[in-house]
Amino acid sequence: MHTRPIPSTGEPLPVIGLGTYRSFASYTPELGTVVNLMFEAGGTMIDSSPMYGAAETVTGDVLDEIRGRERAFLATKVWTSGKQKGINKMNESFRKMSAGDTMELMQVHNLIDTEAHLDTLKGWKADGKIKYIGITHYTHSAFLELGDWIRREPEIDFCQFPYSIERRAAEKDFLQLCADYGVATLINRPFEQDGLFSDILGKPLPDWAGDLGITSWSQYFLKYLLADEAVTCLIPATKNPEHMADNLKAGSGPMPDLAERKRMALYFDSL
Numbered sequence: 001m002h003t004r005p006i007p008s009t010g011e012p013l014p015v016i017g018l019g020t021y022r023s024f025a026s027y028t029p030e031l032g033t034v035v036n037l038m039f040e041a042g043g044t045m046i047d048s049s050p051m052y053g054a055a056e057t058v059t060g061d062v063l064d065e066i067r068g069r070e071r072a073f074l075a076t077k078v079w080t081s082g083k084q085k086g087i088n089k090m091n092e093s094f095r096k097m098s099a100g101d102t103m104e105l106m107q108v109h110n111l112i113d114t115e116a117h118l119d120t121l122k123g124w125k126a127d128g129k130i131k132y133i134g135i136t137h138y139t140h141s142a143f144l145e146l147g148d149w150i151r152r153e154p155e156i157d158f159c160q161f162p163y164s165i166e167r168r169a170a171e172k173d174f175l176q177l178c179a180d181y182g183v184a185t186l187i188n189r190p191f192e193q194d195g196l197f198s199d200i201l202g203k204p205l206p207d208w209a210g211d212l213g214i215t216s217w218s219q220y221f222l223k224y225l226l227a228d229e230a231v232t233c234l235i236p237a238t239k240n241p242e243h244m245a246d247n248l249k250a251g252s253g254p255m256p257d258l259a260e261r262k263r264m265a266l267y268f269d270s271l
């Protein structure tokens with residue numbers, strides 16, 4: 001699988017990861033297969049949050065079951081107000097996810113009490129308890145506020161935000177801002193949850209998709225996002241091993257350039 005460097009350290013990160021919202025709501029043995037498929041293809045990133053019901057606990061159970069902790073780049077979030085409450089919640093996330101002593105990435109979820117949590121996270125990064133600090137949001141209208149934090153806080157290593165072939169606001173200037181400030185990008189909702197798949201139901205891929213190594217609509221949607229080098233890693237969610245195998249194929253082979261990205265968007269818009 002292709003990797004892209006995390007700008008603040010140069011550490012290579014595989015471009016396809018895994019989200020856990022809804023898909024990790026309860027434990028099933030298939031989830032172990034999903035995560036193992038990702039590891040076998042070279043992927044590492046698993047993104048969760050205390051907001052996603054049992055997802056952190058299920059992630060920890062799956063990693064224990066398949067003895068996968070060492071192969072994972074574990075990411076979760078702090079989703080509460082107040083510095084001490086944040087510390088308690090984050091320590092709980094470490095336990096639930098079976099993270100051990102170190103979590104790769106801790107993110108401030110939806111910019112809730114960012115100042116208080118960044119203060120904690122900067123200390124934890126200096127102590128080696130986390131490797132990277134991130135901020136996230138789920139709306140396009142938050143780009144301004146995310147950008148303000150990136151400009152003023154050099155310790156932010158990652159920014160997670162929504163971007164898909166249907167909703168392309170990040171292309172306007174936000175991806176460039178992340179690149180300019182050396183911030184890695186994690187793309188959430190790459191399929192607009194199930195939305196993109198309903199949009200293309202019964203519609204054919206264009207003939208030229210094969211030139212980009214694309215054999216399914218999921219790969220089309222994911223490779224579209226990887227056309228821009230400012231995109232570091234995608235975190236589509238799935239509980240289905242077949243879907244995981246399909247999504248992982250988007251991480252290898254030829255990647256579209258920006259001209260091809262434009263052509264992909266035009267075709268999608270024409271459907």
Ligand SMILES: NC(=O)c1ccc[n+]([C@@H]2O[C@H](COP(=O)([O-])OP(=O)(O)OC[C@H]3O[C@@H](n4cnc5c(N)ncnc54)[C@H](OP(=O)(O)O)[C@@H]3O)[C@@H](O)[C@H]2O)c1
Nearest residue numbers: 019020021136137188189190191192193218236237238239
């Ligand atoms: N504020 C934030 O920080 C924030 C907000 C939103 C999301 N996130 C993160 O981003 C992750 C991704 O976003 P999301 O889960 O909202 O939506 P998404 O990844 O855009 O879509 C997930 C949906 O796509 C389906 N799917 C996946 N692969 C497929 C394939 N190859 N073919 C057909 N269907 C497929 C899944 O169903 P199956 O399970 O049946 O495959 C699931 O219903 C989340 O899980 C979460 O980790 C973070």
